[in-house]
Amino acid sequence: MAAKAATKGAKTVNGTAGKAALGPHAAALGRDRQLELYYWMRLTRQLEERLVNLYRQTKVVGGLFRSLGQEADAVGSAFALEKGDILSPLIRNLGSMLVKGATPVEILKQYMARGDSPTRGRELNIHFGDLERGFVGQISHLGDMVPVMAGVALSFKLRKEKRVVLVYVGDGATSTGAFHEGINFAAVQQVPMVVIVENNGYAYSTPTAKQTRAKSFADKGIGYGIPGVTADGNDVLATYEVTREAVNRARAGGGVTLIELMSYRRKGHAEHDNQSYVPPGEIERWAAENDPVDRYVARLTGEFGFTPADLAAVDARVQQEIDAATDAAEQSGVPEALDALEGIYADPPRERPLWFREGVRSAVDAHERPEGWGTFNAARGGHA
Amino acid sequence: MAAKAATKGAKTVNGTAGKAALGPHAAALGRDRQLELYYWMRLTRQLEERLVNLYRQTKVVGGLFRSLGQEADAVGSAFALEKGDILSPLIRNLGSMLVKGATPVEILKQYMARGDSPTRGRELNIHFGDLERGFVGQISHLGDMVPVMAGVALSFKLRKEKRVVLVYVGDGATSTGAFHEGINFAAVQQVPMVVIVENNGYAYSTPTAKQTRAKSFADKGIGYGIPGVTADGNDVLATYEVTREAVNRARAGGGVTLIELMSYRRKGHAEHDNQSYVPPGEIERWAAENDPVDRYVARLTGEFGFTPADLAAVDARVQQEIDAATDAAEQSGVPEALDALEGIYADPPRERPLWFREGVRSAVDAHERPEGWGTFNAARGGHA
Amino acid sequence: MAEITYLEAIREALSEEMERDPNVFLMGEDIGAYGGAFKVTEGLLAKFGEARVIDTPISEAGFVGAAAGAAHMGMRPVCELQFIDFISCAYDILTNYVATARYRAFLGCPMVVRGPSGGYVRGGPFHSQNPEAAFIHTPGLKVVYPATAEDAKGLMKAAIRDEDCVLFFEHKYLYRRIKGVMPAGDHVVPIGKARVAREGTDVSIITYAATVYKALEAAEQLAAQGVSVEVIDLRTLAPLDEEAIVATVKKTHKVLVLHEDTRTGGIAGEITARINEACFEWLDAPVLRVTAADVPLPYAPSLEDYVLPQVADVVLACRRLAAY
Amino acid sequence: MAEITYLEAIREALSEEMERDPNVFLMGEDIGAYGGAFKVTEGLLAKFGEARVIDTPISEAGFVGAAAGAAHMGMRPVCELQFIDFISCAYDILTNYVATARYRAFLGCPMVVRGPSGGYVRGGPFHSQNPEAAFIHTPGLKVVYPATAEDAKGLMKAAIRDEDCVLFFEHKYLYRRIKGVMPAGDHVVPIGKARVAREGTDVSIITYAATVYKALEAAEQLAAQGVSVEVIDLRTLAPLDEEAIVATVKKTHKVLVLHEDTRTGGIAGEITARINEACFEWLDAPVLRVTAADVPLPYAPSLEDYVLPQVADVVLACRRLAAY
Numbered sequence A, B: 001m002a003a004k005a006a007t008k009g010a011k012t013v014n015g016t017a018g019k020a021a022l023g024p025h026a027a028a029l030g031r032d033r034q035l036e037l038y039y040w041m042r043l044t045r046q047l048e049e050r051l052v053n054l055y056r057q058t059k060v061v062g063g064l065f066r067s068l069g070q071e072a073d074a075v076g077s078a079f080a081l082e083k084g085d086i087l088s089p090l091i092r093n094l095g096s097m098l099v100k101g102a103t104p105v106e107i108l109k110q111y112m113a114r115g116d117s118p119t120r121g122r123e124l125n126i127h128f129g130d131l132e133r134g135f136v137g138q139i140s141h142l143g144d145m146v147p148v149m150a151g152v153a154l155s156f157k158l159r160k161e162k163r164v165v166l167v168y169v170g171d172g173a174t175s176t177g178a179f180h181e182g183i184n185f186a187a188v189q190q191v192p193m194v195v196i197v198e199n200n201g202y203a204y205s206t207p208t209a210k211q212t213r214a215k216s217f218a219d220k221g222i223g224y225g226i227p228g229v230t231a232d233g234n235d236v237l238a239t240y241e242v243t244r245e246a247v248n249r250a251r252a253g254g255g256v257t258l259i260e261l262m263s264y265r266r267k268g269h270a271e272h273d274n275q276s277y278v279p280p281g282e283i284e285r286w287a288a289e290n291d292p293v294d295r296y297v298a299r300l301t302g303e304f305g306f307t308p309a310d311l312a313a314v315d316a317r318v319q320q321e322i323d324a325a326t327d328a329a330e331q332s333g334v335p336e337a338l339d340a341l342e343g344i345y346a347d348p349p350r351e352r353p354l355w356f357r358e359g360v361r362s363a364v365d366a367h368e369r370p371e372g373w374g375t376f377n378a379a380r381g382g383h384a
Numbered sequence C, D: 001m002a003e004i005t006y007l008e009a010i011r012e013a014l015s016e017e018m019e020r021d022p023n024v025f026l027m028g029e030d031i032g033a034y035g036g037a038f039k040v041t042e043g044l045l046a047k048f049g050e051a052r053v054i055d056t057p058i059s060e061a062g063f064v065g066a067a068a069g070a071a072h073m074g075m076r077p078v079c080e081l082q083f084i085d086f087i088s089c090a091y092d093i094l095t096n097y098v099a100t101a102r103y104r105a106f107l108g109c110p111m112v113v114r115g116p117s118g119g120y121v122r123g124g125p126f127h128s129q130n131p132e133a134a135f136i137h138t139p140g141l142k143v144v145y146p147a148t149a150e151d152a153k154g155l156m157k158a159a160i161r162d163e164d165c166v167l168f169f170e171h172k173y174l175y176r177r178i179k180g181v182m183p184a185g186d187h188v189v190p191i192g193k194a195r196v197a198r199e200g201t202d203v204s205i206i207t208y209a210a211t212v213y214k215a216l217e218a219a220e221q222l223a224a225q226g227v228s229v230e231v232i233d234l235r236t237l238a239p240l241d242e243e244a245i246v247a248t249v250k251k252t253h254k255v256l257v258l259h260e261d262t263r264t265g266g267i268a269g270e271i272t273a274r275i276n277e278a279c280f281e282w283l284d285a286p287v288l289r290v291t292a293a294d295v296p297l298p299y300a301p302s303l304e305d306y307v308l309p310q311v312a313d314v315v316l317a318c319r320r321l322a323a324y
């Protein structure tokens, strides 16, 4: 399936890179919005590159998860939402979160487990959210966000609010019972929800053929009585188009759509994964022939008539924002140990320290940094 | 959906009752086998009628679950298996179990919670099994049997045994995560398994339209990359035909098939359910126009040339067997209290009595019979 | 005022809360037209309509998860599990998603998950469970398990108003057997407070739900034998009312913990540990447990009766404590 | 003989058992070509082939359920959960189907469910769990949780040979930190037997898994302060080795139960209750607990360190007991 995805993706590119006919929604985007899409993709990529540096400096606590080569799918789909809509990202949806208003400094602090990070050091990497801006923090257990987001969408329906939910799952996560129960519930209730399956060819090391016998993930739609469509996830405009269509349908009361976005995970599951299981040449082929940023740049400078200087200006802005965010993040401190006891419940607002910790402000004075221990270690490993 | 099912079922009957073209497998059945099908359907129906009597006499402990109007679907499908194949029944598959060798006296003792019943009074109604004869006892949690039976089928594949698994789920049970995870696993592993969805229009009080938006349950096959077919579950030969085809494919290494059998639940979920939620006339219509036993009788005496006396002889045999089984069941005793502590583990083989029960052989001398308490009561209620 | 059953008290609470707060709505299997397997929600569809009484597919993880999402948005969902035994299918969602939402993501889950629980009803291993231990173990969840009709109503109202997820276990043996007169007005029983069901001086029985009545019956028999028994009905299992537990230990110095759940890993262990930590010096005897035996609950009356705690067991255990 | 790690010991056990018995096979996510998230199964695909090392879809209920079905037929499946935290997704299948199969249907489930467990690794709330309490509560399941490399191997071999389902928790903090020399021959450690990890006379620490090392380190410090500590490594959590527990209580009369799991509803409660019942008279002090705080385990080092038990906590608690 990975190979198949590769072929498919490649096919879209051959001869058509940057030239696929524009759908009506994509065609309606003004020049600002066209450039904005580039900004988000570039920001996603560069921010992850910065995280790689920080990770190598052991400033990232836990694993680092990349979306290299999948930026279009994340950005293009989230770009189809309106203010008030809510999405639930997955580990490769940094781009979606940025579009929805997450800031680079939040991401960096979060990865560095800082005390003023969005989860105050409680949760990993990009596992955080903000209902106001419109994204809900995922948990690790794959599939669980589907029923949860179905419930968010149900609240929109019950309150007759014209808002839409977008939930992302990976090809692997479609195998979970939670995915099934959630999407079926949403379909029956006809809530305003879009489900995106990001088919990036792998779930950790598992190729799609070992995940499902279905020919395509879009085929699963029929079993839930909802439309199922496939699009080229490495074409940011195609991604935007298909999502916008589904979002509009949902907003109009048309219920749930299942969208499969074809892409490819060019890095390992996390930085520690050496991708030994990937057939030789596959990654290189995708990088050379089907990089979503390259493809969009070609289109921007060709079809849409932007100049290299236009793009360079965006690049410079991105770089400057990331530098500023890094400085800010590095300055923030580690969480105060006693904060660990705050806010499990609304009432009581905090747990009492255990008797052997009364009056103790932190458990150990110098936090031992666990040394390496193979694939999982604090400095060089970690898992979503 | 219930209404739709009704229409569909009725459509099959109109003008064709007993006259649907025979498929090759059904056509190959000899006269003995044709009559045997009648025997199993009649046995199923009459045994349940006997259970109703016993239930009214409060001899049944817990609820009573009927398969009235669904006998063809249970019998015809199980009839497609060979010795060595293993099925997992649901609450409406008494007929399947009988075909696989469960005896009336076992069923009666089981419903009466006798000490020498197949589960020694531990489990309810038809929740019991025997690997030798080829049926596995279900648990109440719907959907769970799908992964379990996928594992039984996996053992056949791993050992290169030419055996097949048949697992039943209701329309309602398809909504469970376990169904999804199990069938997907089986499909990916290409194990020799047939999954039958008995679409009887309702899950307890819930009509199919509130269970799924899919147009048909067979449509779910495509999402798992396996064949999905629908058949008239009230035509015992059509049921046999479609199952036999799938069983043969599975045995030949062709993997999993999803079969939807259209039928109708003429009684309530259990005897206590008054079916107030069913549209007026629906039950009567099915009873009058689409009773699976009536339809098969018409075919036996019409197309296949059996005489009323041939059938009467079967009826008499059935009645006599049930009478004998009832006598035997009524004579068996209640479980010995201390048996409750036997066989949770292979080792240790039994639990020690709790300290306050040492030397005590039974907890209470006269077992209080809980009085009625609405929809759930020991004498008049119960749930699968 | 007329007496109503434990079951009717729950229905009354649901109905009153739905009237009071338009955000309250119900989800579950067969709760609409059918009124639920035990008829707890009977009449509520007619009263509040399909948008607020939602029949779901057979998807416990699906609709409990959906409840969490709706709760984040300020709705107040109440989920019925047809039998509490099926809460196992929502275990992941409840323990990983719901219980942690406030802590890891600052998202509230004001929701209730309720269902008929418990044995003594010949329901067999999958219609008789007492799954409280698995959830008491999960920080972030609250667990209540009322014994009286008054508490069933008052705790349900408190549960619906709570800002966090409350698992509300209803004992099906009590549904129609237990009755009470509801206090007038807005009757809310605070979560986290135990109740002295009977005062006594020699031995304390700490228990909850159906076994409260086993304890009371035993206490009656023991009174005739000169042993004065105090019965504590915990009502809330998480958070535990440690104050009430300590108070009764300091009063009688002898404790029996009684529960219908299986023995190993049941809540009695936790209570024993707390007593050890908080008031070991006041103990004049070991904390003893009367519980179900460690087996799946069998179906036949003779077996079920053997496995579950009975009045005679409680009497025996209290006599042993009294004589200690 | 050379030392090998705790992780290698597990791999060695799997490999030896697969060689010994053709019915043993492995299932899990990414266990084949990739060798598993922690590389426990590395090399086994090459050695035993695709039929015996099966990469599964992300379906914990699916493949754990399938393991049960295969086990009924005489196979001996060993399931890897990528992280034990995902066992919650198989909670229903394990507690309702697997645990009850022998009792209600006379069907054996000789299978092992194993996975990397525990904290101290900055894994955050969903990659650090200790879910043993939920399963110890379930009759029909066995639970082991080794602390040493020798036990990891020997218990794994026993688990695979057991006629019932064994949940095998592997502490990921120990995977590559702890080493041992494997005893020669067919090294099988019986399920259900605790181990005296250190002899002592003043205070007993009852613990298991990673906190065994916290206990040993504390014991070392306490020895210097004149307090002699006995450390019991339970190894098996279900069934509990009550004999070993009682023996140490009768020896030291003072007990600290130490576990990494959260406090409320953790196994310490059960141990405390058993001690109360079995040897209350021998207690010279309350049974105390050192455990994690009742919160989801946070990710940042300062927070994780605060929540989890540390050596200093154990020292403090032992000193309090010694002084009692």
Ligand SMILES: Cc1ncc(C[n+]2csc(CCOP(=O)(O)OP(=O)(O)O)c2C)c(N)n1
Binding pocket: A090, A091, A092, A140, A141, A142, A169, A170, A171, A172, A173, A174, A176, A198, A200, A202, A203, A204, A265, A269, A383, A384, D029, D058, D060, D082, D083, D086, D089
């Ligand atoms: C229920 C569950 N099981 C296992 C895991 C471990 N795990 C984390 S990510 C992952 C692979 C996910 O693959 P996919 O859904 O395709 O997303 P991708 O990483 O490719 O974006 C696995 C198995 C998990 N998080 N949740």
Ligand SMILES: Cc1ncc(C[n+]2csc(CCOP(=O)(O)OP(=O)(O)O)c2C)c(N)n1
Binding pocket: B090, B091, B092, B140, B141, B142, B143, B169, B170, B171, B172, B173, B174, B176, B198, B200, B202, B203, B204, B265, B269, B383, B384, C029, C058, C060, C082, C083, C086, C089
């Ligand atoms: C996981 C789970 N949830 C709820 C139930 C309660 N329950 C028992 S039977 C039933 C309806 C089943 O409907 P269906 O699958 O269509 O089978 P049918 O009774 O129609 O044959 C329900 C909801 C259950 N047994 N398991």
Ligand SMILES: [Mg+2]
Binding pocket: A170, A171, A172, A198, A199, A200, A201, A202, A203, A204
């Ligand atoms: Mg993927």
Ligand SMILES: [Mg+2]
Binding pocket: B170, B171, B172, B198, B199, B200, B201, B202, B203, B204
């Ligand atoms: Mg049905």
